[in-house]
Amino acid sequence: MHEMSLAEGIRGIVENAAIAQGFSKVNAVVLEVGALSSVEIEALRxxxxxxxxxxxxxxxxxxxxxxxxxxxxxxxxxxxxxxxLYDPCPDCGSYQVQATEGTEMRVKALDVDSTAGSVA
Ligand SMILES: [Zn+2]
Structure with a gap:
């Protein structure tokens, strides 16, 4: 399933960040999902x-x-x-439109409980 591999990718990013930044709990994961990314949000959830x-x-x-x-x-x-994806151009009706934005999903931010304290 497409969404399962996406979710596993997110888990990898979160776990790497937890090691790098020393947090022990994530309250929320903020994702940017492009309108053209073909990600089923409910399936991904x-x-x-x-x-x-x-x-x-x-x-x-x-x-x-x-x-x-x-x-x-x-x-x-x-x-x-x-x-x-594959929508025609809204101006001329052509289907020769190459998707350039909103085609990806990425982890934008993590809301975490930091246990490491300040490093400054
Ligand atoms: Zn056009």
Whole structure:
């Protein structure tokens, strides 16, 4: 399942960050999900809860921030907003639109309980 591998990727990022930054509990994981990324949010949420069990992010909330999609229309020679992959250009109706923005999902931020104290 696509979402399961995404959730496992998120877990890897969270665990690496926990080691690097010395936190022991994650309250929330903030994700940026592009409108064109084909990520099923509800499926991802289900996988997220499953793979985070027993980790520092066990029980953490998954917060999703949606990033709008955009593409480059070849006939128009400009950037145009699109809401789904393979949408036609809203200006000229052409399907020669290459998705350029909102195609990815990434971990934007972690809300953590820091136990390490200040390093300053
Ligand atoms: Zn166009």
């Amino acid at each position: 289900f996988c997220f809860d499953a793979v985070m069990k027993g980790t520092v992010a066990d029980g953490a909330r998954m917060v999703v921030e949606t990033v709008a999609g955009a593409g480059w229309c070849l006939p128009c020679g400009k950037r145009v907003p699109i809401t789904q």
